[in-house]
Amino acid sequence: MPWMSKAALICLALVAGAPANSAERMTTINREAYACTSWAAWREYGQASLSVRGARTSKSCPLRLAARTEVAVVEEDAGEGASEIRYRGKVWFVDNQRLN
Numbered sequence: 001m002p003w004m005s006k007a008a009l010i011c012l013a014l015v016a017g018a019p020a021n022s023a024e025r026m027t028t029i030n031r032e033a034y035a036c037t038s039w040a041a042w043r044e045y046g047q048a049s050l051s052v053r054g055a056r057t058s059k060s061c062p063l064r065l066a067a068r069t070e071v072a073v074v075e076e077d078a079g080e081g082a083s084e085i086r087y088r089g090k091v092w093f094v095d096n097q098r099l100n
Contacts, residue, residue: 024072024086029065030100035085035092036061042082042093063092073099 034057036042041060049055057064065071065087074091075084083096 024074026070026072027100029067029069029071029094029098031067031098033065033094033098034061035063035065035087035094037092039078039082039084039093042095043080046081046095063087065094071099 034045034055036045037060041058045055045058045061055061069087071094072086073083074086077096078084078093081096082093083099085092085094085099
């Protein structure tokens with residue numbers, strides 16, 4: 001296509017290769033929630049929270065999200081009560097009962 005500029009071709013290629021985010025929905029956190037880097041880390045955090053010592057922040061669950069923080073839900077049910085969310089450009093796993 002000789003009539004298209006290089007910039008137009010690059011934009012077209014980027015749009016064609018971009019993942020569809022239309023399935024994501026925006027929501028807010030209703031109570032403080034710890035965000036974990038994987039489903040397994042989220043599960044371990046949940047199990048630790050049931051112990052006498054309780055769960056602690058770690059490199060697998062480093063982020064605490066305050067109530068009313070806006071996030072995008074990527075997958076509503078990522079398994080056994082977890083939801084996969086996107087916050088500040090990264091994917092995290094949180095307890096789905098903490099989402100509105």
